[in-house]
Amino acid sequence: MDSQNTFDIFIVATPGLEDMLLAEVTEKGFANPVASPGGITVQGGWPEVWRANLQLRGASRVLTRIGSFMAFHLAQLDKRARKFPWGDVLRADVPLRVQVTTKASKIYHAGAATQRIETALRESLGVTISPEAALVLKVRIDDNVVTISLDTSGDALHKRGHKEAVGKAPMRENLAYLMLRQAGYTGTETVVDPMCGSGTFVIEAAEIAMGLNPGRSRHFAFEDLASFDAAQWGAMRDTPTTSTPLRFYGSDRDAGAVRMSRMNAERAGVADAVTFENHAAGELSPPDGPPGLVMVNPPYGGRIGNKKLLYPLYGTLGQTLLTRFKGWRVGLVTSEPPLAKATGLTWKPQGPAIAHGGMKVWLYQTPPLR
Incomplete structure (x- = not known):
């Protein structure tokens, strides 16, 4: 070969x-x-x-x-x-x-x-x-x-090589990308994540908008093969990136998560395009500019002890989005259909189940909020 x-x-x-x-x-x-x-x-x-x-x-x-x-x-x-x-x-x-x-x-x-x-x-x-x-x-x-x-990969490809800090139940980067894509994101609109954890959705969205290759800063198993050509690979890897006028926003009520997100954005080279703030989902307000996509992976399933405590959280999130985010689309990841319902948002028909962290989750999507 x-x-x-x-x-x-x-x-x-x-x-x-x-x-x-x-x-x-x-x-x-x-x-x-x-x-x-x-x-x-x-x-x-x-x-x-x-x-x-x-x-x-x-x-x-x-x-x-x-x-x-x-x-x-x-x-x-x-x-x-x-x-x-x-x-x-x-x-x-x-x-x-x-x-x-x-x-x-x-x-x-x-x-x-x-x-x-x-x-x-x-x-x-x-x-x-x-x-x-x-x-x-x-x-x-x-x-x-x-x-x-x-x-030929070595480490799984969701390990982009520039993210060290992760929360308790991290969303894998490749899964975050596929969900953003499923929600219609193409790199041309603002993304807001009101429960950002270690910042995966926000950082991934910024990288897409800036044209950054996901594997730009890591080692691959194919580099240790007899068929590897270092010069050809170097030319392929060192592609120019573009800046973006768009900004991407994450927030979390956990100050540690916000610190992690900022560090991860810095290492990924997207810090200038992202903003992370420390507040609860109920305090969320939309950034200036045209509507975009709200993408959120709230707590659910095995990640949480008492599920009853989650219903008010989902309810508050839904109410905040309905009153303040007119014209925005929402993508929400959860393993519990009743929790999605508790938001009071009108969801499109449910898509296929997705394997995530040993459980089945769904990406719920709304049309633009009215």
């Missing part, structure tokens, strides 16, 4: 938001995107792998298929794994972790298959196998076809 070859690249999605990720992948010009449960497959070479990791805000990971062969028993797996051109992609000096899954195949013992592949890698390329390695080789044996993929 050289950088000119094309192969399958699988872009992992948050379950329930595959359509939103497909729209982003299509917009960014990746070739032949096809959605399936769990993600989007595109075609491309190594530069597309690097670009997907760098530019896609909604992706969780980027996996690259580096080859496949048939194997009906362990001896055959052993022989073919030794002949596989590992050196085209892997470096002998970079430790590796091997994960094998088997399904509907004559080779049904994943542990034995893992052992064979690890031995082939050690003996044919001299790779160190380590359970702590950041680089993961994923082998799937399905219907006797052995498909070999690499996780």
